[in-house]
Amino acid sequence: MSAYDNVLAARSTKKLTSLDYINALFGDSFIELHGDRNFADDKAVVGGVGMLNDIPVTVIGLEKGRNTKERMERNFGAAHPEGYRKALRLMKQAEKFHRPILCFVDTSGAFCGIGAEERGQGHAIATNLMEMMALKTPILSVFIGEGGSGGAIALAVADEVWMMENAVYSVISPEGCASILWKDSSKAAEAAECLKMTAKDLFNLGVIERILREPTAGDQKMFESMKLLICRTFEKNLAVSGEELARLRYNRFRKIGQQ
Amino acid sequence: MDLFTFIKPKNELEQGDDTTVNKPYVPDEMWVKCPDCGTLLLTTDIEENFHVCSKCNHHFRVGSRKRIDMVCDKDTFKELDADFVSKNIIDFPGYDEKLESSKRRSGEKDSVVCGTCKIDGIETVIISMTADFMMGSMGTVTGDKITRAFEYATENGLPVIAFTVSGGARMQEGILSLMQMAKTSGAVKLHSDAGLLYITVLTDPTSGGVTASFAMEGDIILAEPGALIAFAGPRVIEQTIRQKLPKDFQTAEFLQEKGFVDKVIDRRYLKETLSKLLKIHNYTEVQ
Ligand SMILES: [Zn+2]
Numbered sequence: 217m218s219a220y221d222n223v224l225a226a227r228s229t230k231k232l233t234s235l236d237y238i239n240a241l242f243g244d245s246f247i248e249l250h251g252d253r254n255f256a257d258d259k260a261v262v263g264g265v266g267m268l269n270d271i272p273v274t275v276i277g278l279e280k281g282r283n284t285k286e287r288m289e290r291n292f293g294a295a296h297p298e299g300y301r302k303a304l305r306l307m308k309q310a311e312k313f314h315r316p317i318l319c320f321v322d323t324s325g326a327f328c329g330i331g332a333e334e335r336g337q338g339h340a341i342a343t344n345l346m347e348m349m350a351l352k353t354p355i356l357s358v359f360i361g362e363g364g365s366g367g368a369i370a371l372a373v374a375d376e377v378w379m380m381e382n383a384v385y386s387v388i389s390p391e392g393c394a395s396i397l398w399k400d401s402s403k404a405a406e407a408a409e410c411l412k413m414t415a416k417d418l419f420n421l422g423v424i425e426r427i428l429r430e431p432t433a434g435d436q437k438m439f440e441s442m443k444l445l446i447c448r449t450f451e452k453n454l455a456v457s458g459e460e461l462a463r464l465r466y467n468r469f470r471k472i473g474q475q
Numbered sequence: 476m477d478l479f480t481f482i483k484p485k486n487e488l489e490q491g492d493d494t495t496v497n498k499p500y501v502p503d504e505m506w507v508k509c510p511d512c513g514t515l516l517l518t519t520d521i522e523e524n525f526h527v528c529s530k531c532n533h534h535f536r537v538g539s540r541k542r543i544d545m546v547c548d549k550d551t552f553k554e555l556d557a558d559f560v561s562k563n564i565i566d567f568p569g570y571d572e573k574l575e576s577s578k579r580r581s582g583e584k585d586s587v588v589c590g591t592c593k594i595d596g597i598e599t600v601i602i603s604m605t606a607d608f609m610m611g612s613m614g615t616v617t618g619d620k621i622t623r624a625f626e627y628a629t630e631n632g633l634p635v636i637a638f639t640v641s642g643g644a645r646m647q648e649g650i651l652s653l654m655q656m657a658k659t660s661g662a663v664k665l666h667s668d669a670g671l672l673y674i675t676v677l678t679d680p681t682s683g684g685v686t687a688s689f690a691m692e693g694d695i696i697l698a699e700p701g702a703l704i705a706f707a708g709p710r711v712i713e714q715t716i717r718q719k720l721p722k723d724f725q726t727a728e729f730l731q732e733k734g735f736v737d738k739v740i741d742r743r744y745l746k747e748t749l750s751k752l753l754k755i756h757n758y759t760e761v762q
Binding site: 334338339346347349350365372385386423473474475 | 556559564565567568569614615616618619620622644645646648649650651652653654655656657658660661663664665667668682683684686687688689690691692704705706707711712715716720721724725733734735
């Protein structure tokens with residue numbers, strides 16, 4: 217499969233969304249919590265609390281929606297500043313109760329629009345990056361589809377970052393890259409290759425820790441093994457002090473591109 | 476001014492580093508035409524006036540070293556990590572050539588210059604970006620230099636002043652450039668948790684991954700008049716929502732109005748404002 221085929225697979229509307237994963241992993245224990253306590257409830261971000269086996273967890277996901285109606289409501293997973301602020305509110309709450317945080321990333325990017333700019337899209341993302349780096353509780357981010365630039369990393373300053381085998385993560389979309397560099401968006405396939413945005417590329421670059429086999433809807437056995445893997449990681453990190461976790465998290469990013 | 480002329484000079488946001496409008500003035504030309512009011516200005520007059528149009532107050536872009544000269548006490552600047560050079564780490568086509576031409580054009584090794592200096596005798600760490608080097612885009616060297624400047628400030632109990640100008644993350648370094656957003660933010664956080672002051676001065680244009688990281692993380696955020704400050708550039712937004720943008724959208728003044736900039740500050744009063752702020756935060760003159 218070419219890098220661009222991989223991009224198209226990551227964008228496929230047949231792909232499982234954050235809510236699919238949340239429902240499969242948390243079942244009835246999931247309780248959704250809404251709003252950023254400041255402006256609104258951004259439906260491109262779902263968040264809440266639930267039990268992962270016997271571990272209480274805060275779970276947050278960028279949600280694209282599972283049908284046309286949902287996709288409209290959820291703005292195709294493109295969050296506004298209030299979405300990122302809701303995510304940070306829930307993460308701070310998790311830190312207070314020393315709950316691990318599980319983030320699912322699936323977005324073409326943070327929303328580009330008038331309201332998003334007026335309400336400080338850049339500021340909202342920047343604040344998440346800064347605050348997540350210092351959170352004194354375990355954080356794990358899992359990329360399940362598209363990982364579009366600043367809108368994705370705003371939920372991915374984590375102790376570990378995992379990717380589904382067909383997920384992608386990039387600084388810019390291949391179409392955007394091709395149109396800026398070569399003034400020709402039809403060269404997207406070439407750009408996808410150059411950007412090194414597949415799970416395998418990112419693993420080789422030392423940006424992610426693990427590549428996961430992708431579960432299919434209803435394959436509960438695969439979700440169970442995924443759940444076990446997540447629980448094991450949380451148990452390991454819950455045994456580490458909050459200060460140490462934050463220090464290790466900073467070092468994780470500190471070494472990327474270190475001169 | 477109609478919408479088109481407002482957008483036009485400022486739509487080279489996404490690393491279009493061949494921008495020809497609002498470029499820093501060229502010293503060997505005697506006259507420069509102000510892009511805002513059209514007045515012909517003597518380059519020597521502009522120089523004396525902090526590169527600001529005496530007629531309409533237009534702030535010309537200045538390079539990173541010029542910027543440092545404008546606010547630092549004479550001969551107090553000492554550069555940190557001056558020898559760091561960007562490399563084509565993911566083997567991106569055309570990037571080597573682009574780095575070479577940017578080095579020639581700017582005389583710099585990357586898009587940021589960091590160091591220590593004194594402002595009215597007060598020691599501070601200074602971070603100064605330049606649009607001349609790949610439109611101020613943030614690559615791994617940029618991110619690493621900024622991170623190390625913050626770490627130096629934290630270790631030595633110094634404040635940080637950062638002048639930003641950037642088209643965003645540098646796509647030729649792929650995901651590694653995106654990671655610099657988190658890295659610099661982590662360094663800002665450690666500096667902040669140590670109780671130290673961080674002032675950002677946003678200059679034209681500041682956008683993308685720099686806006687969404689250290690540019691917006693200052694304790695105090697200042698901005699130059701008329702500067703374009705954005706997450707997504709106006710052209711990208713117009714293409715996304717297919718409608719025209721309001722007048723003065725994403726200017727420094729607009730951001731102050733919306734609550735994301737503390738103060739729009741004329742360059743001619745910048746040094747005295749920075750000096751006052753440092754003193755208010757109990758930083759004192761050192762010999
Ligand atoms: Zn003028």
